[in-house]
Structure formats: structure tokens, C-alpha cells
Amino acid sequence: MTTPLVLGRKVCLLGDFAVGKTSLARRFVYDRFDDTYISTIGVKVSRKVVMVPRADRVVEVALIVWDLAGSEEFGAVRASYLRGAAGALLVFDLSRPETLERLPAYAAQIRQTSPAAPLAIAANKVDLVADPATVLAEANAMAARLGAPIVPTSAKRGDAVEDLFRNLAERLAGEG
Amino acid sequence: MIDGAGPGVDASPPGAVSIAAAGVPPPDPAQDLAIESLRQILVGPERSVVTDLTARVDTIESRLGDDTALMDAIAPLMQAAIGRQIREAREEMVEALYPIIGALIGRAVAEAMRDLARQVDARMRGGLNPRLAWWRLRARLGGAPGDATVLRAMLPFEVEDVLLIHRATGLLLHHVTRRPRGSGGIDGDADVVSGMLTAIRDFAATTLPGQAGDELEEIQHGQQRILLEGGRLAYLAVIVDGIEPPELRPAMRDRLAQIERRFRATLEDYEGDATVLAPAGPLLGEMLVIGQPRPLGRAQKLLLAGIGAAGLAVVVGAVLVAGWLWRAWRAPAATAPPTAAPPVVMATSVPTPRSTPMAGATPAPSEGVMAGNAWIRRAPSTAEAAFGVAVRGTRVWVLGAEGDWLRVRAVLPDGSAVEGWMADGPWIQRAAAAEARDSATPTPKTGG
Numbered sequence: 141m142t143t144p145l146v147l148g149r150k151v152c153l154l155g156d157f158a159v160g161k162t163s164l165a166r167r168f169v170y171d172r173f174d175d176t177y178i179s180t181i182g183v184k185v186s187r188k189v190v191m192v193p194r195a196d197r198v199v200e201v202a203l204i205v206w207d208l209a210g211s212e213e214f215g216a217v218r219a220s221y222l223r224g225a226a227g228a229l230l231v232f233d234l235s236r237p238e239t240l241e242r243l244p245a246y247a248a249q250i251r252q253t254s255p256a257a258p259l260a261i262a263a264n265k266v267d268l269v270a271d272p273a274t275v276l277a278e279a280n281a282m283a284a285r286l287g288a289p290i291v292p293t294s295a296k297r298g299d300a301v302e303d304l305f306r307n308l309a310e311r312l313a314g315e316g
Numbered sequence: 317m318i319d320g321a322g323p324g325v326d327a328s329p330p331g332a333v334s335i336a337a338a339g340v341p342p343p344d345p346a347q348d349l350a351i352e353s354l355r356q357i358l359v360g361p362e363r364s365v366v367t368d369l370t371a372r373v374d375t376i377e378s379r380l381g382d383d384t385a386l387m388d389a390i391a392p393l394m395q396a397a398i399g400r401q402i403r404e405a406r407e408e409m410v411e412a413l414y415p416i417i418g419a420l421i422g423r424a425v426a427e428a429m430r431d432l433a434r435q436v437d438a439r440m441r442g443g444l445n446p447r448l449a450w451w452r453l454r455a456r457l458g459g460a461p462g463d464a465t466v467l468r469a470m471l472p473f474e475v476e477d478v479l480l481i482h483r484a485t486g487l488l489l490h491h492v493t494r495r496p497r498g499s500g501g502i503d504g505d506a507d508v509v510s511g512m513l514t515a516i517r518d519f520a521a522t523t524l525p526g527q528a529g530d531e532l533e534e535i536q537h538g539q540q541r542i543l544l545e546g547g548r549l550a551y552l553a554v555i556v557d558g559i560e561p562p563e564l565r566p567a568m569r570d571r572l573a574q575i576e577r578r579f580r581a582t583l584e585d586y587e588g589d590a591t592v593l594a595p596a597g598p599l600l601g602e603m604l605v606i607g608q609p610r611p612l613g614r615a616q617k618l619l620l621a622g623i624g625a626a627g628l629a630v631v632v633g634a635v636l637v638a639g640w641l642w643r644a645w646r647a648p649a650a651t652a653p654p655t656a657a658p659p660v661v662m663a664t665s666v667p668t669p670r671s672t673p674m675a676g677a678t679p680a681p682s683e684g685v686m687a688g689n690a691w692i693r694r695a696p697s698t699a700e701a702a703f704g705v706a707v708r709g710t711r712v713w714v715l716g717a718e719g720d721w722l723r724v725r726a727v728l729p730d731g732s733a734v735e736g737w738m739a740d741g742p743w744i745q746r747a748a749a750a751e752a753r754d755s756a757t758p759t760p761k762t763g764g
Contacts, residue, residue: 185511
């Protein structure tokens with residue numbers, strides 16, 4: 141049996157204020173630091189390990205998740221936080237469709253520092269919307285434009301959060 | 317104006333040319349060839365120059381796109397230019413470089429002042445601490461400067477963890493720690509800590525006022541501090557407890573420079589596989605022992621043991637000599653017989669030997685004066701330890717007798733009255749009344 145290849149990857153979590161980024165991270169990610177770091181320096185770092193099986197061996201992808209504050213006051217420092225990102229999760233709130241409109245701007249920011257970084261979109265708070273079809277249709281179109289898969293998630297119930305991170309990890313693990 | 321104007325053609329006004337251009341006949345190949353020849357004659361050299369320049373510009377553009385090639389290309393030129401400027405226009409160069417050099421000098425001076433303050437503080441606290449002597453001895457044995465070692469010993473310090481972190485991504489490249497694995501600290505979380513440290517550095521660099529290139533150098537929490545040393549591709553975070561020795565910072569810079577040189581290609585295009593940085597571990601591990609005393613070698617240990625044994629022998633010898641001197645000082649000069657040997661009588665008329673040291677029955681104590689010196693013992697036996705000396709001239713009262721021993725009370729030279737046993741002998745000169753009373757059984761004695 142071969143030793144798993146361990147790969148560290150920096151992943152940024154982007155989205156408007158209160159779309160549920162931190163809840164997504166907190167639900168499935170190993171936390172060491174307090175959430176107050178987000179309100180003081182605009183970011184908190186945590187870790188999520190995903191095992192990705194490949195033909196010849198298992199790749200252990202250690203996603204070092206940078207949860208970036210959504211508020212504008214950290215706009216100046218956000219560019220430095222995005223530097224070196226291997227991928228990004230863009231999060232919007234299904235119950236607030238206006239949060240979807242900002243995703244292209246976040247995608248542009250990440251493309252500016254890491255042009256080849258794969259993206260994934262989390263349509264969060266699916267548990268709060270009775271009929272998400274309309275917003276999801278719009279989100280799917282935007283996801284197609286951004287070249288990113290979209291996953292409806294619920295940080296509250298845990299729906300599909302694991303799938304979201306797994307999707308990104310598999311793309312970051314390379315062909316193996 | 318040139319097109320269509322062959323040799324000998326008069327120059328026409330602008331209006332006439334435009335009219336002729338409107339009615340241009342179909343191109344004539346022979347004429348085109350002639351015009352081309354004319355062009356070649358007139359602008360041929362310029363064309364070749366333009367072609368050459370275009371090629372050169374393309375080369376320059378390609379070099380500009382490749383940072384490494386560009387650096388390689390301009391580095392020698394910059395070096396030569398700076399060298400020449402320093403030789404030819406020193407003052408201007410100093411003025412131009414002052415914003416950079418001034419900051420560096422300021423930082424170096426501040427660091428030197430901190431070191432001085434540390435050393436003064438250490439000397440103040442050192443005093444006559446016995447540990448100083450031990451540390452000096454160890455320093456001498458270890459071949460280290462004594463003062464420096466002693467100063468170091470005064471300052472508690474330990475490197476807890478050393479983290480090598482990728483500058484661009486904040487990913488942990490390598491981690492060495494003093495603690496055993498799984499015993500707390502940041503063990504297991506070093507990658508997350510690396511990310512947060514990078515975020516804090518970025519935050520400080522972006523938000524705090526300062527000159528370009530200023531970086532966060534230190535984070536302090538209680539006695540523990542995180543010392544940061546930045547390089548071009550990576551940076552070091554060293555978690556220390558206490559006050560670091562002056563050699564730590566240079567060691568951090570040195571190790572970081574070595575690692576960046578050795579793993580330059582890997583660090584420039586880091587793919588997240590930290591195992592490729594594992595060979596950097598020993599370099600980082602060397603920093604864990606900075607500030608710690610070097611372990612003694614076998615020869616040094618033997619030398620130390622020899623010194624210890626010799627010291628012990630000296631102490632034992634000194635104790636023995638002191639004991640002998642004390643005994644000699646306390647001992648009577650000699651139990652010399654009285655100078656004028658008086659008639660000696662027994663203190664009691666009925667000596668009754670007993671197995672226990674009890675004084676014999678004596679109707680009344682007889683008084684006397686010591687004509688010589690004699691030991692006073694706790695029991696009537698020379699095997700018993702003496703606890704005092706009745707010197708010549710001491711007044712004694714004979715309370716009883718047993719065999720050759722008298723039970724006496726004496727007033728010692730220090731004024732204390734003691735009771736004990738004294739060998740009977742001519743060193744006791746009894747009062748006349750007692751002599752008369754006891755003369756019935758005179759018993760000369762010898763010894764004492």
C-alpha cells in the first residue's frame with residue numbers, strides 16, 4: 141500500500157456579509173481560532189482534509205480555508221488575503237437573491253491573483269427557501285458563465301456541504 | 317509627394333497632386349519596380365535598421381516577460397552602474413540611498429541598544445549568584461566566552477517551535493518542535509497557525525503605516541513571542557519563551573537564505589507537497605538548541621569529575637586538620653603533678669567499689685584546690701569522654717569516691733560549676749581539716 145500524497149491547498153471563502161460562509165466552514169471544517177478574528181482582521185483560517193482516491197494512490201488534500209469577511213471595510217486587505225489561493229468557494233444566500241449579483245466581482249478578484257484557480261459556488265440557506273427554482277436557474281446561468289459548479293447547501297442542516305468541499309478538493313488534487 | 321514624381325518632374329502645388337491622384341491609371345509593373353528601386357535607394361538603410369530594431373524589441377519584450385532572465389540580464393549592469401556611481405558621485409549616492417540605508421541603520425542601532433539593555437540587565441541581576449561560578453566553569457570547559465555564557469545563563473530562553481512558511485500561500489512547509497509529538501502546543505495545528513500568522517502579517521503590512529517593505533517582526537503574548545523573519549519566497553516563525561540571545565536573529569536569516577537558495581525552484585512554483593521541503597528539517601532543527609549550553613564531552617566530564625574529587629579531598633583534609641587543632645587547643649597542656657607535691661589523702665574513709673558510677677557515701681564533702689590539671693568525666697572510667705578540665709588553682713569539693721576515682725564538684729575557669737568524676741591523684745590538694753580527718757587511709761595515686 142502506497143503512502144498517501146499529502147497536498148496543502150489554500151482555499152478562499154468569498155461572499156457577501158451574512159450569506160453563511162462562516163457557518164459553512166464551522167460545520168465541516170476543523171476550527172482552532174475564534175470567529176472574532178473575522179471581525180478584527182477580516183479573516184479566519186481553518187482546515188478541512190478531504191481524501192481523494194486516485195488510480196495509483198490516495199491524495200490527502202488539506203484545504204487551508206481562509207474565511208474572508210464580507211464587509212467592505214476589509215476591501216483593502218482582501219487582495220493580500222487572496223494571494224496564493226489555489227481555489228475559491230463563492231457563497232451566496234438563496235433567500236437574498238441580491239447576494240448572487242456580487243459573485244462575478246468576487247470571481248474577478250480571485251482571477252486577478254490566481255487566474256487558474258478553480259471555483260465552486262455554494263447556493264446556501266436552501267432550507268430557508270420554499271421554492272428556490274427561480275433563483276437557482278439564475279444562479280446556474282451565472283455559474284456557467286463563471287465556469288464553476290454550483291451546489292445548493294444548507295449549513296444549518298449540513299446539506300451538501302461535504303459535497304461542496306469534495307468537489308473543490310478533487311479538482312485541486314489534480315489528475316493524480 | 318514622392319510617389320509619381322520622377323526625376324526632372326517639377327514640383328506641383330498640393331491641389332494639382334490631389335487632382336492627379338483622383339484619376340490614377342492602372343498600376344504599371346515596370347513603374348512599380350522602378351518606384352521600389354527608388355524606395356530601396358532612398359529608405360533601404362532605414363528599413364534594415366527598423367527590421368533590426370524590431371527584432372531587438374521582441375527580444376527585450378520576451379526578456380521582460382521572464383522575471384528571472386530579466387534579473388540575470390540587468391544584475392551585472394546595475395552592479396557596475398552602482399559601483400561607478402559610488403566612485404564618481406559618492407555624495408549623491410548616499411543621498412539617494414539614505415531612505416533605505418537610514419532605516420536599516422536605525423533598525424540595527426535599535427537592535428544593538430536592546431542587546432545592550434539585556435546585557436546590563438543580566439549583569440545587574442547576576443550579582444554573586446553561585447550559579448555564575450558554575451556557568452563560568454562550564455563555559456571554560458566548553459571553550460565558550462565566559463561572560464557571554466554567564467549572561468546567557470541569566471536570561472531564561474528556549475526555542476519552542478520553528479515554522480517554515482510559504483510566503484505567497486501561507487502554507488506550512490516544515491515544522492520542528494522541542495516538545496515530543498502529541499504533547500500539546502501547536503502540534504497538529506501548525507498548518508492552521510501558519511495560515512493565521514500569514515494573515516496577520518498581511519493585515520499589518522496593509523493597514524499599519526510604515527515604509528514600503530516593512531514587515532511584522534514579532535508577536536508577543538506573555539512570556540512567549542513569535543519572531544518572524546521574512547525572505548523573498550518564504551518566512552520563518554520561531555516561537556520562543558524568554559529573551560532571545562543575540563545570535564538567534566542572524567541564525568534565522570542565515571537558515572532562511574540557505575533554504576531559499578537550495579529550494580528556490582520548488583518555492584517559486586510550490587504545489588503544496590511539503591515532503592519536498594523535508595531536507596530543510598535539520599537546518600531548522602539547529603535553531604532549537606540556540607541559547608542552550610553545549611553538552612560536555614567525555615574528556616570534559618572526566619576533568620570535571622577530577623576537579624570535584626580533588627575539591628572533596630581538600631575539604632576532608634581541612635576538616636581533619638581543623639579537628640586536630642581544636643582538640644589540641646581544648647586539651648590540657650599535661651596532667652602534670654603539682655609542683656610541690658602535697659600529702660594526698662582519699663576523699664572518703666570508706667571507699668566502696670561499685671559496678672555503677674555512684675559516689676561513695678561520704679559524711680561531708682571535703683574541699684580542696686587543684687595542684688595540677690585533670691579531666692572531669694561523666695563516669696569513673698578513662699573510656700568515658702571528658703567534658704571539662706579542672707585546671708590548677710580550681711576549687712573542688714570531693715563528694716564521694718569509687719575505687720581510684722573521686723566524685724567532685726568543681727568551679728571551672730568560666731565560672732560554671734560542674735559535677736563529675738576525676739581520677740584521684742596528687743593534683744588535688746585538699747584542705748588541712750579534711751586532710752587530718754582522712755589521713756587514716758592515705759592512698760598515693762598516679763595518673764590522671
